[in-house]
Amino acid sequence: MTPFPAEESDPFCLPMQSATWLADAPWRRFASMGDSLAAGTHGPSPGYADMGWPDRLAGLLRRVHPGLAYLNTAVIGATAAKTLDRQLGRIVKFGPDLLHISCGANDLWRPEPDLATIGRTMRQLFGRAAATGALLTTFTLGRAFVVPGFPDWHDRVRALNGVIRELAAEHGAVLADMWDHPVNDRPDLLSADGIHFSAAGQAVMAAELVKALALRSELIRRAPGAGGGGAPARCG
Structure with a gap:
């Protein structure tokens, strides 16, 4: 029996050939910065590896480059300004x-x-991050999470997602768009805290980012069966 049967049968998770997608990936120094989304904060999901999306991506990249250096400075609750000033x-x-x-x-x-x-603030952050010469990646926020007491919450998220999409396009960042991804409709998507994606959601986010990276890098075109694991994520 496989260790994570639910994960392996999930159509939006990475298929077995996903390592092939990034077989020629050049990245040897991966970092993530920002808030709990960048940290991969999550709760457990039965049948899924108990890992956030950044650790999943780092693990996959280490299958290509075992000496990959990985730094995650993300802090739960961090604002854009604190990310800029402290990370x-x-x-x-x-x-x-x-x-x-x-x-x-x-x-x-x-x-x-x-x-x-x-x-x-985010424009300044993305600009200075791009100046490192790194390939930038980012997510839009999903629609599954709604804050009680804020009837305009989805309007706020749409506005922020608009900023994220604009900055991704401006800086050539790889964008995995989670706003209207089908995973948002899953009743068990959120962790017990009602805020963060569960391990199952983290697995899907990792899959979408891997597919987006492969598409951007034109690596996926050399991988047989590259259409598995759900529709490719849109790239910014």
């Missing part, structure tokens, strides 16, 4: 060639979030 310095010193950024969601947890300021 970017460590990232620059690390010198990644593949860098993930996810932040901005915690800035929405206010009675009246200042979307203009959020956008300016």
